[in-house]
Amino acid sequence: MVRIETSIYLDFLSKFGVGGAHPGGIQLTKEIFKSERITPATHILDVGCGTGQTAAYLASQYGAIVTGIDINPIMVEKAKTRMARYQLPVEIIQGSIENCPLKDETFDFIISESVLSFVNKPRTLIEIFRLLKKGGRFIANELTINQRIDLSNKKEITQFYGLDSLLMERDWINLLQRTGFRGIKIRKQEQLISHQKITPEFFYSDYIEPELYTIMNQHVYIMAKYQGVLDYRVFSCAK
Protein backbone atom coordinates (compact mmCIF):
# COMPACT_ATOMS: atom_id res chain seq x y z
CA MET A 1 0.00 0.00 0.00
CA VAL A 2 1.22 3.50 -0.82
CA ARG A 3 1.64 5.59 2.31
CA ILE A 4 0.61 9.21 1.64
CA GLU A 5 2.22 11.87 3.76
CA THR A 6 0.70 15.09 2.62
CA SER A 7 0.46 18.71 3.69
CA ILE A 8 -2.30 21.26 3.44
CA TYR A 9 -0.31 22.87 0.61
CA LEU A 10 -0.28 19.63 -1.41
CA ASP A 11 -4.01 19.17 -0.65
CA PHE A 12 -4.60 22.66 -2.02
CA LEU A 13 -2.60 21.91 -5.20
CA SER A 14 -4.50 18.71 -5.86
CA LYS A 15 -8.01 20.02 -5.12
CA PHE A 16 -7.43 23.17 -7.18
CA GLY A 17 -5.63 21.06 -9.80
CA VAL A 18 -2.76 23.52 -10.11
CA GLY A 19 -0.75 22.74 -13.24
CA GLY A 20 2.90 23.72 -13.50
CA ALA A 21 3.19 23.91 -9.72
CA HIS A 22 6.91 24.59 -9.74
CA PRO A 23 9.11 27.69 -9.98
CA GLY A 24 9.20 29.03 -13.51
CA GLY A 25 6.09 27.05 -14.47
CA ILE A 26 5.69 25.33 -17.83
CA GLN A 27 7.65 28.14 -19.56
CA LEU A 28 10.81 27.15 -17.71
CA THR A 29 10.11 23.46 -18.42
CA LYS A 30 9.94 24.24 -22.14
CA GLU A 31 13.19 26.20 -21.99
CA ILE A 32 15.00 23.41 -20.13
CA PHE A 33 14.05 20.77 -22.67
CA LYS A 34 15.05 22.95 -25.63
CA SER A 35 18.69 22.19 -24.83
CA GLU A 36 18.15 18.44 -24.39
CA ARG A 37 18.03 15.87 -27.17
CA ILE A 38 14.53 14.39 -27.03
CA THR A 39 13.20 12.16 -29.81
CA PRO A 40 10.15 9.88 -30.20
CA ALA A 41 12.38 7.03 -28.94
CA THR A 42 13.24 8.81 -25.66
CA HIS A 43 11.73 7.31 -22.49
CA ILE A 44 10.98 10.00 -19.92
CA LEU A 45 9.70 9.70 -16.36
CA ASP A 46 7.99 12.70 -14.77
CA VAL A 47 8.35 12.13 -11.04
CA GLY A 48 5.56 13.70 -8.96
CA CYS A 49 3.81 14.59 -12.21
CA GLY A 50 0.86 16.34 -10.54
CA THR A 51 -1.90 17.04 -13.05
CA GLY A 52 0.44 16.02 -15.90
CA GLN A 53 1.14 19.34 -17.62
CA THR A 54 4.84 18.60 -18.20
CA ALA A 55 4.25 14.95 -19.14
CA ALA A 56 1.63 16.03 -21.70
CA TYR A 57 3.95 18.68 -23.11
CA LEU A 58 6.82 16.21 -23.58
CA ALA A 59 4.55 13.68 -25.30
CA SER A 60 2.88 16.19 -27.60
CA GLN A 61 5.90 18.37 -28.43
CA TYR A 62 8.51 15.62 -28.91
CA GLY A 63 6.42 12.47 -29.31
CA ALA A 64 8.50 11.01 -26.47
CA ILE A 65 7.44 7.91 -24.55
CA VAL A 66 6.36 9.44 -21.27
CA THR A 67 5.38 7.98 -17.91
CA GLY A 68 4.17 10.05 -14.96
CA ILE A 69 4.07 8.90 -11.36
CA ASP A 70 2.38 10.66 -8.47
CA ILE A 71 1.42 9.54 -4.99
CA ASN A 72 -1.75 11.61 -4.78
CA PRO A 73 -4.88 9.91 -6.22
CA ILE A 74 -6.54 13.24 -7.07
CA MET A 75 -3.49 14.35 -9.05
CA VAL A 76 -3.38 10.98 -10.78
CA GLU A 77 -7.05 11.16 -11.77
CA LYS A 78 -6.60 14.69 -13.14
CA ALA A 79 -3.46 13.70 -15.07
CA LYS A 80 -5.28 10.71 -16.58
CA THR A 81 -8.20 12.95 -17.56
CA ARG A 82 -5.78 15.33 -19.28
CA MET A 83 -4.13 12.52 -21.28
CA ALA A 84 -7.51 11.13 -22.31
CA ARG A 85 -8.79 14.57 -23.33
CA TYR A 86 -5.79 15.21 -25.59
CA GLN A 87 -5.48 11.55 -26.65
CA LEU A 88 -1.91 11.32 -25.45
CA PRO A 89 -0.42 7.86 -24.86
CA VAL A 90 1.11 8.84 -21.51
CA GLU A 91 1.06 6.23 -18.76
CA ILE A 92 0.12 7.68 -15.39
CA ILE A 93 0.86 5.56 -12.34
CA GLN A 94 -0.20 6.09 -8.76
CA GLY A 95 2.71 5.29 -6.50
CA SER A 96 5.53 6.67 -4.43
CA ILE A 97 8.83 7.50 -6.04
CA GLU A 98 10.45 6.54 -2.73
CA ASN A 99 9.65 2.93 -3.54
CA CYS A 100 8.84 2.86 -7.22
CA PRO A 101 7.22 -0.13 -8.96
CA LEU A 102 9.12 0.47 -12.23
CA LYS A 103 12.08 -1.57 -13.54
CA ASP A 104 15.80 -0.72 -13.30
CA GLU A 105 17.36 1.31 -16.13
CA THR A 106 14.10 2.08 -17.94
CA PHE A 107 14.44 5.81 -18.64
CA ASP A 108 16.68 8.08 -20.72
CA PHE A 109 15.43 11.14 -18.82
CA ILE A 110 13.86 11.66 -15.44
CA ILE A 111 12.46 15.03 -14.42
CA SER A 112 11.27 16.16 -11.02
CA GLU A 113 9.74 19.59 -10.71
CA SER A 114 9.25 20.70 -7.12
CA VAL A 115 8.93 17.14 -5.81
CA LEU A 116 12.15 16.08 -4.08
CA SER A 117 11.57 18.70 -1.41
CA PHE A 118 8.44 16.80 -0.31
CA VAL A 119 9.93 13.31 -0.05
CA ASN A 120 12.70 11.40 1.65
CA LYS A 121 15.47 12.79 -0.55
CA PRO A 122 18.27 10.19 -0.19
CA ARG A 123 15.86 7.29 -0.69
CA THR A 124 14.18 8.96 -3.69
CA LEU A 125 17.48 9.81 -5.37
CA ILE A 126 18.58 6.17 -5.08
CA GLU A 127 15.32 5.15 -6.80
CA ILE A 128 15.77 7.74 -9.55
CA PHE A 129 19.36 6.56 -10.10
CA ARG A 130 18.15 2.95 -10.30
CA LEU A 131 15.44 3.83 -12.86
CA LEU A 132 17.81 5.75 -15.17
CA LYS A 133 19.63 4.01 -18.00
CA LYS A 134 23.43 4.32 -17.97
CA GLY A 135 24.17 7.67 -19.58
CA GLY A 136 20.62 8.82 -18.80
CA ARG A 137 19.99 12.29 -17.47
CA PHE A 138 18.19 13.59 -14.41
CA ILE A 139 16.78 17.12 -14.20
CA ALA A 140 15.45 18.51 -10.95
CA ASN A 141 13.86 21.92 -10.42
CA GLU A 142 13.90 22.23 -6.64
CA LEU A 143 13.50 24.64 -3.76
CA THR A 144 16.68 25.95 -2.12
CA ILE A 145 17.54 28.38 0.61
CA ASN A 146 20.26 30.94 -0.04
CA GLN A 147 21.32 31.13 3.61
CA ARG A 148 20.84 29.19 6.81
CA ILE A 149 17.78 30.35 8.72
CA ASP A 150 16.78 30.16 12.37
CA LEU A 151 14.63 27.39 13.75
CA SER A 152 11.33 29.30 14.01
CA ASN A 153 11.51 30.52 10.40
CA LYS A 154 12.50 27.08 9.24
CA LYS A 155 9.54 25.61 11.10
CA GLU A 156 7.13 28.09 9.52
CA ILE A 157 8.22 27.04 6.03
CA THR A 158 8.62 23.29 6.55
CA GLN A 159 5.31 22.90 8.41
CA PHE A 160 3.30 24.80 5.82
CA TYR A 161 4.70 22.93 2.84
CA GLY A 162 5.19 19.61 4.66
CA LEU A 163 8.96 19.36 4.12
CA ASP A 164 11.46 17.45 6.24
CA SER A 165 14.33 19.83 5.52
CA LEU A 166 15.45 22.90 3.61
CA LEU A 167 18.59 22.50 1.54
CA MET A 168 21.11 24.97 0.22
CA GLU A 169 22.57 24.54 -3.27
CA ARG A 170 25.67 22.80 -1.93
CA ASP A 171 23.54 20.35 0.12
CA TRP A 172 21.73 19.29 -3.07
CA ILE A 173 25.05 18.87 -4.88
CA ASN A 174 26.40 16.69 -2.05
CA LEU A 175 23.29 14.53 -2.13
CA LEU A 176 23.40 14.11 -5.90
CA GLN A 177 27.12 13.26 -5.82
CA ARG A 178 26.68 10.80 -2.96
CA THR A 179 23.97 9.02 -4.98
CA GLY A 180 26.38 8.62 -7.88
CA PHE A 181 25.27 11.34 -10.28
CA ARG A 182 28.01 13.06 -12.26
CA GLY A 183 28.46 16.15 -14.43
CA ILE A 184 26.14 18.19 -12.22
CA LYS A 185 25.16 21.50 -13.83
CA ILE A 186 23.20 24.21 -12.07
CA ARG A 187 20.92 26.81 -13.49
CA LYS A 188 19.98 29.77 -11.31
CA GLN A 189 17.30 32.18 -12.43
CA GLU A 190 17.92 35.86 -11.83
CA GLN A 191 14.27 36.61 -11.13
CA LEU A 192 13.15 36.16 -7.52
CA ILE A 193 10.76 33.30 -6.90
CA SER A 194 8.23 35.77 -5.45
CA HIS A 195 8.36 38.00 -8.57
CA GLN A 196 7.64 35.39 -11.17
CA LYS A 197 4.74 35.89 -13.50
CA ILE A 198 3.42 32.46 -14.18
CA THR A 199 0.15 31.85 -15.95
CA PRO A 200 -1.67 29.52 -13.59
CA GLU A 201 -3.68 26.56 -14.76
CA PHE A 202 -6.46 25.16 -12.59
CA PHE A 203 -8.52 21.97 -12.76
CA TYR A 204 -10.91 22.23 -9.83
CA SER A 205 -12.36 19.29 -7.92
CA ASP A 206 -16.13 19.26 -7.50
CA TYR A 207 -15.82 19.80 -3.76
CA ILE A 208 -13.09 21.92 -2.20
CA GLU A 209 -12.80 22.18 1.59
CA PRO A 210 -13.33 25.82 2.70
CA GLU A 211 -9.99 25.91 4.58
CA LEU A 212 -8.11 25.31 1.31
CA TYR A 213 -9.23 28.68 -0.12
CA THR A 214 -6.77 30.57 2.11
CA ILE A 215 -3.75 28.43 1.19
CA MET A 216 -2.83 30.34 -1.97
CA ASN A 217 -2.62 33.55 0.07
CA GLN A 218 -0.48 31.86 2.71
CA HIS A 219 1.84 30.57 0.00
CA VAL A 220 2.18 34.07 -1.49
CA TYR A 221 2.79 35.48 2.03
CA ILE A 222 5.60 33.00 2.74
CA MET A 223 7.22 33.64 -0.66
CA ALA A 224 7.16 37.40 0.02
CA LYS A 225 8.36 37.08 3.64
CA TYR A 226 11.34 34.90 2.64
CA GLN A 227 12.12 36.77 -0.56
CA GLY A 228 15.81 36.34 -1.36
CA VAL A 229 16.06 33.42 1.07
CA LEU A 230 13.71 30.92 -0.54
CA ASP A 231 14.94 30.25 -4.03
CA TYR A 232 15.30 27.40 -6.48
CA ARG A 233 17.81 25.78 -8.78
CA VAL A 234 17.57 23.58 -11.80
CA PHE A 235 20.08 20.74 -11.38
CA SER A 236 20.91 18.56 -14.35
CA CYS A 237 23.20 15.57 -14.10
CA ALA A 238 23.95 12.17 -15.59
CA LYS A 239 24.17 8.56 -14.44
Ligand SMILES: C[S@@+](CC[C@H](N)C(=O)[O-])C[C@H]1O[C@@H](n2cnc3c(N)ncnc32)[C@H](O)[C@@H]1O
Ligand atom coordinates in the same frame (compact mmCIF):
# COMPACT_ATOMS: atom_id res chain seq x y z
C1 LIG B 1 4.53 20.88 -5.88
S1 LIG B 1 3.71 19.55 -6.64
C2 LIG B 1 4.46 19.57 -8.25
C3 LIG B 1 3.63 18.82 -9.26
C4 LIG B 1 4.21 18.84 -10.69
N1 LIG B 1 5.56 18.33 -10.76
C5 LIG B 1 4.14 20.24 -11.23
O1 LIG B 1 5.19 20.87 -11.40
O2 LIG B 1 3.04 20.74 -11.46
C6 LIG B 1 4.47 18.15 -5.87
C7 LIG B 1 3.91 16.81 -6.37
O3 LIG B 1 4.68 15.73 -5.81
C8 LIG B 1 3.79 14.68 -5.48
N2 LIG B 1 4.43 13.79 -4.51
C9 LIG B 1 4.69 14.05 -3.20
N3 LIG B 1 5.27 12.98 -2.63
C10 LIG B 1 5.40 12.04 -3.60
C11 LIG B 1 5.94 10.72 -3.65
N4 LIG B 1 6.47 10.15 -2.56
N5 LIG B 1 5.91 10.05 -4.81
C12 LIG B 1 5.36 10.60 -5.93
N6 LIG B 1 4.83 11.84 -5.95
C13 LIG B 1 4.86 12.56 -4.81
C14 LIG B 1 2.56 15.40 -4.96
O4 LIG B 1 1.42 14.59 -4.92
C15 LIG B 1 2.46 16.57 -5.95
O5 LIG B 1 1.70 16.23 -7.07
